[in-house]
Amino acid sequence: MTTLLDAIEDAIRAVIKNYDRGDTIPPVALLWPDPTGEWQPVATLLREERGLPIITLGDYDPGRWRGPAIYLRCLIEGTLPEAGLPDDETPIIYLPGHSRIELRNIGDCPEPLRPLAELQYRGAIWSHRNGRDWTVAGFLQAHLDIATTTDQETKAALRSTVGKLCNEPLRSIRAHQPLNAAYLASLTQSDYQKQILLWMNSPQEEKERIGAERWPLLRYMYKADYGFDPHTDGVATAAVLLASQDQRWAQVWERYRENPHAYPNIPTLLRNAEMPPLPMFRDSWPQINETMEDALRQALLNLRDASHDEARQEILRLEAEHGERRSWVWADLGESPLAFALQHLARLAELTEDFRFSGTIPEQAERYAREYWKADDAIVRALACVEKRQDREAVTAAIRTLARAWLEALATAFQQEWLASPPEQQKESWKPPEGEVLLFVDGLRMDLGHRLLEHLREAGCTCSLTHQFSALPSITETAKPAVMPIAGELAAGKNLTPATRTGAVAQISALRTLLREQNIQVLGENDDGDPEGRAWTECGNIDREGHDKGSELPSVLDGELATIERRIIDLLDAGWQQVRVVTDHGWLLLPGGLVKTDLPPSLVASKKGRYAELLPDSSVSLPTVAWFWNRTHRIALAPGITCFEAGKEYDHGGLSPQEVVVPEIIVTRGSPGARSLVIQTPSWRGLRCYITIEGGGEGYTVDIRQEPGDPKTSVAMDAKTTSPEGEVSLVIPNDSLEGTGAMIVVLDKDGNTLAQRQTIIGGE
Numbered sequence: 001m002t003t004l005l006d007a008i009e010d011a012i013r014a015v016i017k018n019y020d021r022g023d024t025i026p027p028v029a030l031l032w033p034d035p036t037g038e039w040q041p042v043a044t045l046l047r048e049e050r051g052l053p054i055i056t057l058g059d060y061d062p063g064r065w066r067g068p069a070i071y072l073r074c075l076i077e078g079t080l081p082e083a084g085l086p087d088d089e090t091p092i093i094y095l096p097g098h099s100r101i102e103l104r105n106i107g108d109c110p111e112p113l114r115p116l117a118e119l120q121y122r123g124a125i126w127s128h129r130n131g132r133d134w135t136v137a138g139f140l141q142a143h144l145d146i147a148t149t150t151d152q153e154t155k156a157a158l159r160s161t162v163g164k165l166c167n168e169p170l171r172s173i174r175a176h177q178p179l180n181a182a183y184l185a186s187l188t189q190s191d192y193q194k195q196i197l198l199w200m201n202s203p204q205e206e207k208e209r210i211g212a213e214r215w216p217l218l219r220y221m222y223k224a225d226y227g228f229d230p231h232t233d234g235v236a237t238a239a240v241l242l243a244s245q246d247q248r249w250a251q252v253w254e255r256y257r258e259n260p261h262a263y264p265n266i267p268t269l270l271r272n273a274e275m276p277p278l279p280m281f282r283d284s285w286p287q288i289n290e291t292m293e294d295a296l297r298q299a300l301l302n303l304r305d306a307s308h309d310e311a312r313q314e315i316l317r318l319e320a321e322h323g324e325r326r327s328w329v330w331a332d333l334g335e336s337p338l339a340f341a342l343q344h345l346a347r348l349a350e351l352t353e354d355f356r357f358s359g360t361i362p363e364q365a366e367r368y369a370r371e372y373w374k375a376d377d378a379i380v381r382a383l384a385c386v387e388k389r390q391d392r393e394a395v396t397a398a399i400r401t402l403a404r405a406w407l408e409a410l411a412t413a414f415q416q417e418w419l420a421s422p423p424e425q426q427k428e429s430w431k432p433p434e435g436e437v438l439l440f441v442d443g444l445r446m447d448l449g450h451r452l453l454e455h456l457r458e459a460g461c462t463c464s465l466t467h468q469f470s471a472l473p474s475i476t477e478t479a480k481p482a483v484m485p486i487a488g489e490l491a492a493g494k495n496l497t498p499a500t501r502t503g504a505v506a507q508i509s510a511l512r513t514l515l516r517e518q519n520i521q522v523l524g525e526n527d528d529g530d531p532e533g534r535a536w537t538e539c540g541n542i543d544r545e546g547h548d549k550g551s552e553l554p555s556v557l558d559g560e561l562a563t564i565e566r567r568i569i570d571l572l573d574a575g576w577q578q579v580r581v582v583t584d585h586g587w588l589l590l591p592g593g594l595v596k597t598d599l600p601p602s603l604v605a606s607k608k609g610r611y612a613e614l615l616p617d618s619s620v621s622l623p624t625v626a627w628f629w630n631r632t633h634r635i636a637l638a639p640g641i642t643c644f645e646a647g648k649e650y651d652h653g654g655l656s657p658q659e660v661v662v663p664e665i666i667v668t669r670g671s672p673g674a675r676s677l678v679i680q681t682p683s684w685r686g687l688r689c690y691i692t693i694e695g696g697g698e699g700y701t702v703d704i705r706q707e708p709g710d711p712k713t714s715v716a717m718d719a720k721t722t723s724p725e726g727e728v729s730l731v732i733p734n735d736s737l738e739g740t741g742a743m744i745v746v747l748d749k750d751g752n753t754l755a756q757r758q759t760i761i762g763g764e
Contacts, residue, residue, distance in 0.1 A: 002169065002170050002171075003166065003167055003168060003169055003170065003259070003261075004144075004165055004166045004167075004168060004170060004173060005042070005045055005046070005049075005050070005166035005167065006170075007143070007144055007170060008042060008046070008139070008166070009046060009050055009052065011126075011139070011143055012030065012032075012046075012052070012092065012126055015030060015124050015125075015126050016030050016090045016124060026090060027090055027122065027123040027124040028076060028090070028091075028119060028122045028123050029076050029090060029091050029092070029093050029119050029122075029123040029124075030090055030091070030092045030093065030123060030124050030125070030126055031093050031095065031100075031103070031116070031119060031120060031123055031124070031125045031126070032054075032092055032093060032094045032095060032125075032126045033095045033098055033099050033100045033102075033103070033125070033126075033127065033133045034094065034095060034096050034097070034098070034133065034134075035097065035098060035099035035133055036097075036135070036159075037096040037097055038135065038136055038158075038159045038162065039094070039096070039134075039136065039162075040096055041162055041163030041166070042136075042162060042163065042166055043056065043094045043096075044163075045163060045166055047064075047065075052089075052092060053065075053085050053086055053089050053090075053091045053092060054091075054092045054093075054094050055067075055072050055075055055076075055085075055091055055092070055093055055094070056093075056094045056096065057069060057072060057093070057094065057095050057096065057097075057098070057112070057113070057116070058096065065084070065085070068112065069112055069113055069114065069115040069116045070115050072093055072115075072116060073115045073116060073119075075091065076091060076093070076119065092126075093116060093119070093123075095113070095116075098110070098113055099133050100125060100127055100131065100132075100133050101736065101739075101740065103116070103117045103120050103125075104120075104739060128142060128741075129741070130706055130707075130740070130741035130742060130743065130758070131739075131740040131741035132706055132740065132741070136158055136159070136162050137155065137158060138707075140179070141707070141710075142707065144170065146170075146173060146174055146177050146179065147177045147178040147179070148177070148178055148179040148180070149178050149179065149180045149181075150712065151180075151181070153180075153181040154179065154180050154181045154184065156181075157181040157184035157185055158179070158184055160184075161184045161185070161187050161188060164187040164188060165184065165187060167259075167262065168187070168259070169258060169259045172258055172259070191255075192218075192221065192222075192225075193251050193252045193254075193255035194255055195210075195218070196222070196226070196230075196238065196252055197252065197255060197256055197262075197263050197266065198263070199230055199235075199238075200235050200238050200239065200242070200263065200265075200266055200269060201262075201263040201264065201265045201266055202265065203230075203235055218230075219231055225248055226241070226248050226249065226252075227241075228241055235269055236269070236272070236273055238269075239266070239269040239270050239272075239273040240273050240274065242256065242266075242270070242284070243270055243273065243275070243279070243281065243284035243285060244280070244281070244284070245280070245281045245284060253284070256329065257329045257332075260329050260332055260333050261332075261333070267286045267330075267333065270284070270285060270286055270287075271286055271287055275287065275288075283324075283325075283327075283328040283329065283330075286330050286335065289325060289328060289330040289335060289336060290335070292321075292322060292325060292339075293325075293335070293336060293337075293338055293339065296318060296322050296338045296339065296342065296394075297338055297390065297391065297394045298394075299314065299318055300318075300338070300345075300394035300395065300397055300398045301393065301394050301397050302397075303315075303397050303398050303401045303402075304397045304400075304401065306401055307401075308352070308401065308402065308405055308406070311349070311398065311401040311402050312349040312352070312353065312402065315342070315345050315346055315348075315349040315398065315402065316346055316349055316350075318342060318346075319342055319343065319345075319346035322338075322339050322342055323339070323342070323343065323346075325339040326339050326340055326343065337385050337386045337387065337388070337391055338385075338386065338391055338394065338395070340385040341382040341383075341385035341386055341391075341395050344378045344379075344381040344382035344385070345378070345382050345395070345398050345399070345402065347374070347378045348375055348378035348379060348382065348399070348402050348403060349402055351372075351374055351375040351378060352375060352402055352403055352406040355405075355406060355409050357409055357410050357412075357413035357414070358413060359417070360417065360421065361414070361417050361418055361421065361422075361423050362423070364413065364414050364417060364657065365467060365469070365657065365661045366467075368410075368446065368467075368657035368661050369446055369465075369466075369467040369661055369663070372410065372657065373445075373446040373447045373450060374447070375403065375406070375407075376445065376446070376447040376589070376658060377447035377450070377451070379399055379403060379589065379591075380447060380553075380554045380557065380589065381554070382395050382398075382399060383395060383396075383399070383551055383552075383554040383555075383591060384554035384555055384557065384558075387555070392551075392591070395591070396551070396591040396592050397592075399590075399591055399592075400590070400591065400592050403590070404590060404641075407588075407590065407641050407656075407658075408640045408641050410656070410657060411640045411641050411654075411655070411656035411657070411658075412639070412640045414655065414656060414657050414660075415623050415637070415639065415640070415655045415656070418625075418655055419623055419625070422625070423469060425469060425471060425472075425482075425628060427482060427487040427488055427490065427628070427629070428487060428488045429485060429486055429487060429488030429489055429518075430485050430488075431485060431518065431520075431534065432485060432520070432534040432535075432580065433534070433577075434532065434533060434534055434577075435531060435532065435533075435534070435576060435577030435578065435678065436534055436535075436576070436577060436578050436579070436580055437523070437529070437534075437535045437536070437537060437571050437576050437578075437579045437580070438484075438485065438520075438534075438535065438536045438537070438580050438582055439537055439538070439539055439564075439567065439568060439571070439579050439580065439581045439582070440480070440483070440484075440536065440537070440538045440539070440582055440583065440584075441538070441539055441540045441542065441564055441581060441582075441583050442476060442480070442538075442540065442541070442542060442543040442544070442583065442584060443540075443542040443543030443546060443583065443584070443585065443586065443587055443652070444540070444542060444564075444581065444583035444586075444662065444663060445542075445586035445587055445658060445662070445663075446467065446586060446657075446658070446661060446662065446663050448542065448557065448561065449465055449581075449583075449662075449663025449665060450465065450663070451557075451561055452561050452564060452565065452581070452665065453465050453663075453665055455561060455562075455565050456565060456568065456569075456665075456667055459565065459569060460669070461568070461569070461572070461667050461668065461669060462667070462668045462669070463665055463666065463667050463668075464665070464666050465663050465664070465665050466663070466664050467661050467662065467663055467664070468483075468582075468661075468662055468663075468664050469660055469661065469662070470482075470584060470585040470586070470659065470660045470661075470662050471483075471584075471628035471629075472625045472626075472627070472628055472635065472655065472660070473496065473610075473611040473625075473627070473635050473637070473653045473654070474584075474585035474586070474610075474652050474653055474654065474655070474659040474660050475496065475584075475585065475608075475611070475652065475653045476543065476584050476585070477495070477496050477497040478496050478497070478498075478627070478628055478629065479584035479585045479628075480584040481497075481498050481506050481511060482584075482628060483582045483583070483584060484511060484515070484536070485515070485518065485520060485536070486511065486514040486515055486518055486520075489501060489514050490506055490629070491629070492627075492629040492630035492633070493505055493506060493629070495606070496613060496627060496629075496635075498629045500514065512536075515536050519533065519534070520533075520534050520535060520536055521533055521534065521535035521536070522535070522536055522537070523535050523536070523537035524537075525537070525538070525539060525567070528570070528571065528574035528575075529574075530681075531574060531575035531576045531577070531678075531757075532678075532680070532681065535576075537567075537571075539563065539564050539567045540560050540563060540564050541560060542557070542560050543585075543587070543652075545560065546587055546589070546650040547650060549650075550591075550648075550649035550650045551589065551590075551591035551592075551649045551650070553589065553650060564581075568581070568667055572667070572668070572669040573669075573756070573758060574757075574758060575678075575679060575757040575758070577668065577678060578666055578667060578668045579666075579667045579668075580664065580665070580666050580667075581663070581664065581665040581666075581667065582664055583662050583663065583664075584662070585652050585653075585659055585660070585662060586652060586658045586659045586660070586661070586662055587650055587651065587652040587658060587659060588610070588641055588650070588651055588652065588654070588656060588658050588659060589649065589650050589658075590641065590649060591649055592649065593643075593646070593647050593648060593649050594609075594638075594641055594642060594643035594648050594649070594651065595641075595642045595643070596642065596643055596644070596645065596646040597622075597638050597639060597642040597643065597644055598644075599612055599620065599622065599636065599644050602618075603615060603618035603619075603620055603636075604618070604636065607644055608644070608645070608651075608653055609638070609643045609644055609645045609648045609651035609652075609653060610637065610638045610643055610644070610651050610652060610653035610654035610659070611635055611636065611637055611638070611644075611653035611654060612635070612636040612644060613633070613635060613636075614634045614635065614636050620636050622636045622637065622638070622639060623636070623637045623639055623655060624636050624637065625637060625655065637653075637654045637655050638654050640656075641654075641656060669756075677693055677694070677700075677746055677754050677755040678693070678694040678755065679691065679692075679693060679694075679744055679746065679755055679756070679757040680692040680693070680694055682744060682757070682759050683763075684759075684761075684762055684763035686762065687731060687732040687733075687735060687738065687761065687762060688729055688730070688731050688732075689704065689729065689730050689731075689732070689744070689759070689761075690727070690728075690729045691727070691728050691729070691730070691744060692725075692726055692727050693722055693726035693727075693728075693746055693755070694726065700721065700722045700726070700746050700747065700748070700754070701719050701720070701721050701722075701746070701747040701748075701749075701751075702719065702720055702721070702722060702728045702730065702744065702745070702746055702747070703716055703719035703730070703744075703745050703747065704716045704730055704732065704742050704743070704744055704745075704759070704761075705742065705743055705745055706742055706743070707743075708743040708745050708753060708756045709753065711751070715732050715734065715737055715742055715761070716730040716731065716732060717730070717731045717732070717733045718730075719747075732761055732762075737761045738761050738762040739760060739761065739762055740760070740761055741758060741759075741760060741761075742758075742759055742760075742761050743756050743757070743758055743759070744756065744757045744758075744759055
């Protein structure tokens with residue numbers, strides 16, 4: 001279960017990991033400004049409990065990596081012998097009492113901070129993306145979407161209790177939002193249920209922490225209220241009482257369930273305790289969960305020899321038996337991976353009941369894009385639940401029995417109809433509309449397209465998904481150029497790769513040159529470009545990871561989709577009107593491997609897993625199609641979901657809905673009514689900002705804020721309404737904000753945000 005401290009640690013590590021990839025070296029240090037000093041308890045926890053290499057500006061104390069700036073600089077440069085900093089981790093410089101703005105101008109930098117100021121250019125800074133220093137409340141709101149009340153009592157309570165708040169699960173914190181002083185104060189009050197659990201987890205240490213004065217009082221209270229003396233009864237008795245969930249022990253059990261990770265020794269206590277023959281609460285005992293998990297593993301392995309119908313019925317029976325375990329505490333501790341995989345296998349069993357596939361290619365493609373992709377999704381999600389080899393073998397056995405024949409029938413029906421009546425596909429050039437970015441993702445299969453769509457909608461974006469056909473063969477060399485807006489400028493080339501009109505192979509550099517010639521910006525992975533134009537950019541490594549990992553690909557897909565989602569939202573935040581997500585092909589994934597189909601080498605010029613380039617006079621009894629870029633060029637395809645190479649779990653290049661029916665997603669920010677308003681590039685004259693709203697007019701309110709959704713973070717002297725021409729000028733009265741990031745927002749009469757755009761106060 002993720003705690004607040006986990007989230008803070010993840011956020012800090014993400015900044016270190018995601019440094020500008022155009023740089024040749026990673027950051028030498030991460031600077032952590034904290035002008036109010038409110039993060040000090042958190043920095044201590046991260047250093048002492050999580051082992052982060054945090055060095056602190058302050059009084060000289062080398063045992064805690066603390067000292068003046070020159071000492072910290074020597075630590076960073078490695079000039080101090082036996083300093084103890086790890087070689088393989090980026091050090092974090094914590095700066096209590098100092099802000100990022102103090103570092104900005106080295107000439108005006110305070111003397112105690114000056115030796116560190118240069119590190120901002122060779123390092124990274126942990127701060128809000130708008131340039132402001134993180135506060136605890138700001139981090140909760142902007143990074144975790146956890147609201148706090150803004151009264152002074154809550155602000156003071158948050159500062160005094162942040163150390164205790166760090167140990168609370170995010171789920172529990174979110175349940176109490178908006179956080180207020182009363183909730184924060186409750187964290188410091190006696191929690192007898194939690195204290196019992198802490199004692200059970202580490203009896204001697206907790207007794208010493210409680211102290212000799214309070215220990216007798218606690219013994220008395222526990223005997224009176226819980227029928228238990230921790231001194232005479234011991235932890236084994238406490239474990240049995242906890243598992244009984246009887247009377248007040250039910251409250252202790254619920255407290256344990258809130259955050260079981262905080263008490264890592266309690267599962268061992270329960271395993272070693274004497275379990276009653278017929279326990280009233282099966283979920284109390286980890287050994288019951290382990291026995292059921294072992295039984296489920298064997299039942300799944302036994303499906304290797306079952307028929308498809310037998311496997312479907314058995315999976316549904318197992319789901320009825322084991323599904324409840326996903327709500328047990330042992331599931332939160334990661335001890336029920338097969339129970340989680342089972343819910344996806346049960347969905348796969350329901351989806352693969354019908355083998356009747358027919359209709360035209362448009363009809364089959366529509367059914368796949370609307371319904372059949374869910375089977376692929378169930379396979380991927382089931383595999384993502386398991387890590388251990390024996391669990392993967394069990395899930396693989398179930399997937400192959402449930403899905404192999406179904407996938408084969410689906411692909412065969414699709415191939416037969418395509419070969420009988422192939423849809424028309426033509427290469428053509430076109431121009432994206434102004435304000436649109438084309439975001440290319442290699443290997444964004446339909447199921448991942450739907451997952452991405454769901455994530456974006458949860459993030460507040462307006463999205464639509466349609467489907468297209470990949471160019472054949474469904475490989476990057478052929479299909480990626482076909483989805484580019486300069487496809488009409490290309491001709492047939494060699495090795496299934498098109499060429500430019502000059503005969504040059506259409507590799508990435510040549511393609512980018514053609515894009516620029518058409519006034520289409522080519523953006524690097526961290527570039528925002530000019531939102532008033534049109535652009536092409538690329539993101540994600542799904543296809544590369546698939547070829548590298550095979551059936552282990554699902555373990556990294558959440559991270560890949562999160563990267564793509566962040567990129568899309570960053571582009572929209574930068575002022576682009578919409579992002580169009582396109583891809584080249586999908587892929588087949590079958591754990592345990594695709595069945596091999598033989599194709600003599602003498603018949604082909606080249607051969608890969610799912611396709612082969614035929615020699616001019618060769619004759620094969622396999623499905624054949626024309627190459628997209630040269631209709632006289634013949635390509636042989638592996639039939640069904642077979643493969644020309646043995647041992648392949650992941651591959652593409654053939655003709656199946658999974659490979660050929662691909663998503664296209666259009667994403668805009670906010671409600672459809674906001675699409676017509678575009679904030680033009682602002683003009684700064686000193687601290688006065690001149691703004692024009694294209695598509696707007698008189699009566700819109702414009703403001704400049706540090707947090708776009710919070711009017712209390714306005715930095716303008718006054719928010720103003722636009723003129724009939726959609727123009728307005730705003731003044732920033734605080735000159736200390738010059739050079740910091742902010743957001744221009746356009747609001748309707750109810751204060752709802754219609755459009756927003758990032759800016760730098762005073763200009764770039």
